[in-house]
Amino acid sequence: MLYFSELKGKKVSTEDGILVGFLEDLIFQADQLPRLTKLVVRTPNREKISILFNALIRIDQSIRINKQYNLGDLEENELFLVKNLLDKQIIDLKGHKVVRVNDVVIQDKEGWYISGVDIGTLAIFRWLKLDRLLIRAHAAFGIRIKSHFLSWGDIQPLELSRGKVVLKKREERLQQVRSEDLADYLERTNVRNIKKFLDILDDKFSADVISHLNINYQSAIFRSFTPEKAAKALQFVDADEAVDILLSLPSKKRQQIIPLLPDAKKQEIIYLLDLSKTPIGKLITSEYLTVDSGDTVGQTIAKIRLQSQDFSFLDHIYVVNQEKQLVGVFNLHELLIQNPDTPVYKFMVQNVIVVHLSTPEEIAIKKMLKYKIFALPVIDINKKMIGLITFDDVADFIMKNI
């Protein structure tokens, strides 16, 4: 994740260090997934050029691009980030002014696109390069401030070319939103609202959204579903996930739902449910390290030195937010190649693979093998991290079963 404020004015140079210019603007496709398509660069002789985004190699102290880069013009359906989005007024459905776009959040993992806008006060301080100061000043009083993020899914791209950022949470538009974003958004409302939204989505998409919700929302929603509806929703959810959800329900409700599932799914779920008699609780270790998303690499390394001396194993560092919820992860290699001043949120992987306390041992171990990770974090229903199950457990499990 990157903020545009950190990119603007940055040096753009080729891989062999020849200066091309300074970044002035970005061009993106104004649609559901706003992919970045061009870098607008001001050359040293004050010319403005648009370089195709595929020339980008990486961003460190400067923006490194390929020696053979191509230029392109603004195409239809493309907009400028600075000219059309940044600093623009955000208005709600009724035309009331809400706030301005203070910064733009850019996703740099899995392709480059705009993931949303920052509308918080912190973003204004970031432009003034006073954000760290503000955070520290607040921390002195024990207050933590965080940026206020508005997902791209909440914005109507059509209105952008008219210079207005309109918030449209109209229901028919929700389907075009990515299910993760929608789940994120829904988690900020209440269960009744979530249900209302899910009702208007098609089964497959609503199952996707459900699987991205956190477990206590999932549980609340399924509790309010009729057994028939619950069964229908569950057949689109991954079996592992489905078991987690079922286990969070009262056993009576669970018994009503299971017979209604389609056969293949039923077999799988019953098998997995059996395993739940050996949940992973007893495997959990508390030898893990968490850092705040705003901590720098330097602070993280200091923390490792200080706190992990007695650890028998350390591979991943987990990142938590102000509410102590697990929001990201990175490994030691990813940490070491970064600058000491870089905050960890910039390079962490946001999509953390987790297991719940109720997850059966076998599923947890399957997950580790499937994703080839040496340790999996265990979280509770509030996404707070409880502990870790490590590769040791896999080894034990295999030894037991050979």
Place this chain on the structure above:
Amino acid sequence: MAANGNGKNPLSQIKRRLLIFLAVFGPATITAMADNDGAGVATYSLAGARFGYSILFILLVVTLLLAITQEMGVRIATVTGKGLGDLIRERYGVVVAVVVFLGLAVANLGTIIADFAAIKTTAHLFNLPAMPLILIVILISYAFVFRGSYKVNQRLFLVSSLFYFCYVVSAIKARPDWGLAIKSLILPVNIKLSKEFIFGAIAVLGTTITPWGQFFVHSYIIDKRLTADKLKYEQLETFFGAFLTDFFSFFMIVATAATLFVNKIQLVAGEQAALAIKPLAGNLAGVLFGLGILNAGFMGVVIVSLSTAYAFSEFFGNEGSLDAPFEKGKTFYILFLSQLVIAALIVTIPSISLFQIVFFTQSLNGVLLPFMFFFLLKITNDRTLMGKHTNQSWYNYFATISSFIIIIASVFTIISSFLK
């Protein structure tokens, strides 16, 4: 009705146009009148007492400059539908927006303090209890701004504007030399081009043409939701407003020139004018002059504070309109009120030097003004924003010269204040 009365019935057409004008009427006049706030009246009184009728010639120049600069603001607001804060933020980004806003907010707070001080001094002179009076001012502005709509507030300001007629009566009572006064207005008579006079002239200019005035006329037009098709009427109103403002300024200067200057009485502070002219022009003149200052102080306090609140919501995008319900416009309303409260508290501190605050405020306004005009000229010449309403070449010439006069004047003030 005869909406299609294209010349067939000239009377009904004039009537129709008059009605539109009256519907549009408000923002430009109110802004211009507010430029004669408590601090403004004090400056005019001081200038009149020190330089007599000769300073009137400056008034003509000031009126022209005020009309031209306000017209640019009016044009931008009606054509783009955006406030000056909106445009600065969208064109120049967060950093410029924050810096300009902070400058404006501090300068405006200084102006509000000066206006409260004018109210306080006048109250003392007339043996009125100052603190309760300030409290009443805050309560009235709270009631109108928080509860009232745009319409209600416009009415309040227009009624308040009527009180400026006090100065006309005061001036008549002072039995001035009308012939000399009019002559001094049109021709440079008896001007002694001393350093003092130049400062006096710049002070008059600086109290009339202010950064907050530029911001406020924008915001107020937008809050009234005037659109580009009413531009002609609004331009007419701007010129009328500039004329009206300095029409009253004329009488302020005449009232003090005919009494204090003629009798060589020096004023320590402009606010004391009301008391000083009493023995010379009679009780009624003095009381009306004092009432005028109280009213001007009230108008200044409310409008300057509103201008900060408007500017904040333009720069940072929260809802900011007199028509917005409290829930939606919370930041706007709270910002408005807190300025009044802070300013009132500062005024009550006895050890604080009001002179220094006023001096600092004027310097800060002087620093801000050149930037304001840079923005105004940039925007009024931007074809993508203004379309066919960009500055026409002859007008641009005029506007640029006016802007430069103001810029030079403010730079002059700042530099010389540091040389002292």
